[in-house]
Amino acid sequence: MNSLEITLLDLGIMLILSKIAEQVFSRLGLIPFVGSIFVGIVLGEGVTNLIQVNTIISFISSLGIVFLLFLAGAEEINTEYKISNKLLFTTIIQIILPFILIFLILHEVLDIPDYLALIVPLIMTSAGPLTRLLIDLGISRNEVGANLFYQATLVEIISVILFSIFSQFNKNLLLITLEIVLIFLLILILGPFITKVLEKIEGYIKVREVEFASIISLVLIIGFLAEFFNFNSAIAALFLGFLLRGYFKDRPDLLEKLHGFTYGFFEPLFFVSIGLFFVKINLQILVIGFILFLSVLISKFIAGFISGKITRNDPITNGLGTSTKGGVDVSLLISALTAGIITPIEYSYTTLAISLASLAIPLLFKLRTGYRVSHGERVKLNTKLSSLVNVTSTVFVSCDNTLREAILKINEKGVRALVVVDEEMRVIGLITVKTLLEISPDDYDRLRVCQVYLDDAEIIDEDYKVSDALRKFRESETPVIAVIDKRRRLKGTLYERELLRFLMGGEPGSLSEKK
Numbered sequence: 001m002n003s004l005e006i007t008l009l010d011l012g013i014m015l016i017l018s019k020i021a022e023q024v025f026s027r028l029g030l031i032p033f034v035g036s037i038f039v040g041i042v043l044g045e046g047v048t049n050l051i052q053v054n055t056i057i058s059f060i061s062s063l064g065i066v067f068l069l070f071l072a073g074a075e076e077i078n079t080e081y082k083i084s085n086k087l088l089f090t091t092i093i094q095i096i097l098p099f100i101l102i103f104l105i106l107h108e109v110l111d112i113p114d115y116l117a118l119i120v121p122l123i124m125t126s127a128g129p130l131t132r133l134l135i136d137l138g139i140s141r142n143e144v145g146a147n148l149f150y151q152a153t154l155v156e157i158i159s160v161i162l163f164s165i166f167s168q169f170n171k172n173l174l175l176i177t178l179e180i181v182l183i184f185l186l187i188l189i190l191g192p193f194i195t196k197v198l199e200k201i202e203g204y205i206k207v208r209e210v211e212f213a214s215i216i217s218l219v220l221i222i223g224f225l226a227e228f229f230n231f232n233s234a235i236a237a238l239f240l241g242f243l244l245r246g247y248f249k250d251r252p253d254l255l256e257k258l259h260g261f262t263y264g265f266f267e268p269l270f271f272v273s274i275g276l277f278f279v280k281i282n283l284q285i286l287v288i289g290f291i292l293f294l295s296v297l298i299s300k301f302i303a304g305f306i307s308g309k310i311t312r313n314d315p316i317t318n319g320l321g322t323s324t325k326g327g328v329d330v331s332l333l334i335s336a337l338t339a340g341i342i343t344p345i346e347y348s349y350t351t352l353a354i355s356l357a358s359l360a361i362p363l364l365f366k367l368r369t370g371y372r373v374s375h376g377e378r379v380k381l382n383t384k385l386s387s388l389v390n391v392t393s394t395v396f397v398s399c400d401n402t403l404r405e406a407i408l409k410i411n412e413k414g415v416r417a418l419v420v421v422d423e424e425m426r427v428i429g430l431i432t433v434k435t436l437l438e439i440s441p442d443d444y445d446r447l448r449v450c451q452v453y454l455d456d457a458e459i460i461d462e463d464y465k466v467s468d469a470l471r472k473f474r475e476s477e478t479p480v481i482a483v484i485d486k487r488r489r490l491k492g493t494l495y496e497r498e499l500l501r502f503l504m505g506g507e508p509g510s511l512s513e514k515k
Contacts (some may be wrong), residue, residue, distance in 0.1 A: 007056045011269065014043070014051065018268035029366070031129060031326055031358045033271045035330035037351070040275020046348070053276050057269075064270025065234040065331045066223050067262045072127075073241025075439070090307035091154040092323055097306070098123035105295045110288060116166040117341045118333075118350050122296050124159030125152040126327030132330055133324065133362050147313055148321040151304075156328060163332050164235055167341050182348060195247045196216070212257050215244075232333050237345050238328070249414065256497050274334055276350075278348045283343065287293055289352030296324065296357050320365040326358030385469060386462040388499075389483050389492025396421050396482075396490060397431065399450035403439065406431055413493060417479040419457055420449055423491040427453030427482045457482050462491050469494055 021035030043051045051057075102122050106115035130152045134145040201214050219237055226236035248255045279285070300323035308318025328350060337347040396419040397406045406418055410433060417432040431449055439452060458478040460469055462485055469481055473496045483492040 003054065004056070007054060010051045010057065011060070014039070014272040015265070015268055019274045022268070028411055029363070031362060032389055033267075033326065034355050034358050036268055036271035037275045037330075039354050040272040041278050041281070042275070043272070044276035044278055046275065046278035046281045052278060053273065057273055057276065060266070061273035062233075062268055064096060064262075064266035065335055066219060066237045067258075067266050068232045069238040069264055069328060069331055070219050070241040071258060073243075074245045086310055087150060087154065090151055090310050091158065093307055093310075094125065094151065094155050094303040095123065095158060096299070097303040098296070098466065100324075101299040102292075104297055105143060105291065110291070112346060114346055116165075116344045117336050120159050120163040120166055121329040121332045121336075121354065122292065122350065123299070124329050125155040125300070125322050126325055126329055127152040127156045129326045129358065129362070130324040133321075133365065133371070144313060144317065148318065151307065151311075151318075151322050152324065152338065155322070160235060160238060160328065160332070167336060167339070190243070195244065198247060199250065209257075210249065212261075215254065215258065216261075221389060227362050231502075234331060256500075266460070270334075271330075274330060274351060277337060277344065278351070279344045280347075283354065285349045289349040289356065292350060292353035293356040293360075296325070296353060296362065316368055317365070320361060320368055323357070323361050324365075325354050325361060325419040329354055355464070381465065381467040381470070383466045383481050384462070385460065385466065385494070386491070388464065388466065389494070394490065394492045395495075396478075396493060397449050398423065399428070399448060401449050402445055403436060403447050403449065403452065404444040407436060407444065410436075415479065417455070419480060419482045419490065419493050420454055421490050427457050427459055427484065427488075427490055429457075430457045430478075430480065432479070459484050460494075461485075466499065469499060470496075473499075 017039045018036040021039045022032035025035035026032045040046075042048060044053070088376075099119060102119050103115065106112045108119060112118065127149065130148060132363035134149065198211070198214055198218070201504070202211055217238065222240050223233035223238050228231045301319040304319035304322035305315045307313075307322065311318065333342070333347060333351055333354070335346065336342045342350075356467055385513055395409070395415065396414050397409060398421055400423075410416070411416060417430045420428045420431055422428055428450065431452070435455070439447070458472055458476050458480075459482045462473060462483050472481055479495065481494045483494060484489055485491045
């Protein structure tokens with residue numbers, strides 16, 4: 001067999017073993033992606049050397065970083081909150097204190113030459129894994145969870161900027177700073193322009209999945225331009241996702257397709273390839289990896305503990321929550337490796353340290369907080385809709401609502417259509433975003449919902465099963481299904497992406513909530 005055929009087999013093995021490992025780690029209450037990394041370590045040079053990294057695997061891994069950071073920019077980095085002086089001060093603490101300790105360990109104790117490129121991935125907090133942890137524990141919406149998330153997000157943003165500077169430390173510092181400033185200016189200037197271009201493409205080109213193809217094309221082109229100007233393509237993708245977050249807010253279906261594309265293919269292969277890039281595991285790597293793990297844990301915890309005193313969070317909870325690792329930090333490491341900034345040995349023990357922190361910190365956090373992961377009864381294909389709609393939010397408008405009130409609800413819930421009911425809660429039809437866009441904004445306060453054209457609503461009895469609802473979604477391509485009771489009155493509303501989230505084990509919540 002030639003190398004291409006062998007690589008196809010390797011990719012198939014990597015993909016299925018990654019998903020199996022994720023399932024095992026998830027059942028054990030551990031961070032799922034770490035299982036994929038350990039699969040890569042075992043399959044690669046680190047242990048058995050059954051699969052070697054070649055140009056194809058390396059290329060797919062590079063694409064994985066780009067799309068993972070693109071989605072991180074679109075979803076994890078949130079600027080819709082007020083940055084207080086306390087929050088800004090705690091962010092500075094959570095960067096400076098770990099920076100000093102890790103610098104001393106890397107440079108003075110271990111005498112590692114490429115310490116500047118390793119510091120940032122080690123000291124940063126990963127907002128993505130923290131968000132998943134808060135959701136699992138059911139505290140993502142309370143004050144403690146929100147405070148932790150905001151701290152993590154600010155630390156992550158500043159860390160990415162610092163990595164952009166330190167990864168090019170051989171250049172003029174002033175020049176690097178100017179490049180970073182220019183990139184942010186381009187984000188502010190080009191954001192609305194890129195959004196308008198994408199909207200025009202949607203309007204003029206009426207072929208299947210043109211929106212999806214446009215986004216993929218844009219990510220790849222921006223990646224090329226970044227590399228052409230000697231900038232990291234993955235970080236450029238992060239910034240691109242950040243500036244398009246408003247565009248995706250109005251297109252949740254497009255975001256779901258990108259989730260499937262990235263998390264179903266690129267993410268598992270990317271995390272397995274993280275392990276494949278390990279060199280042969282020896283005592284030196286294990287010892288240095290463990291030293292760095294302890295350094296990260298201690299320095300991050302101390303900084304978070306002090307920050308908790310300032311923000312009036314429980315200091316221990318805050319210290320553990322802001323120490324969460326295993327997201328963008330690992331992506332930055334593999335970017336540094338493929339760019340030749342760090343050596344394979346440096347990469348191996350640093351990634352090992354982050355992987356250990358990704359396993360230990362969530363367990364310590366759960367033990368400290370006392371919260372338990374709520375699994376509940378998992379939604380299955382044969383689950384009756386009557387039991388499902390009891391835990392979902394029913395989203396509808398009545399004939400008495402104005403068009404502006406309908407628009408506000410559509411924006412609040414992040415949906416494309418609303419069920420319309422009469423005064424007896426019987427379903428009349430659907431009002432869609434498309435219909436609203438065809439009406440002059442001057443009439444939004446004057447017109448009532450039932451005074452405009454309504455699409456036919458798909459309805460289903462509450463005694464039917466989840467599989468029946470999925471079939472109706474597939475056959476009708478409707479954005480929402482109205483669940484009715486025996487008296488033909490509205491019992492609940494089902495949106496396809498919410499239903500799919502339940503099937504994947506997600507929790508009930510706001511439709512516009514990021515999962």
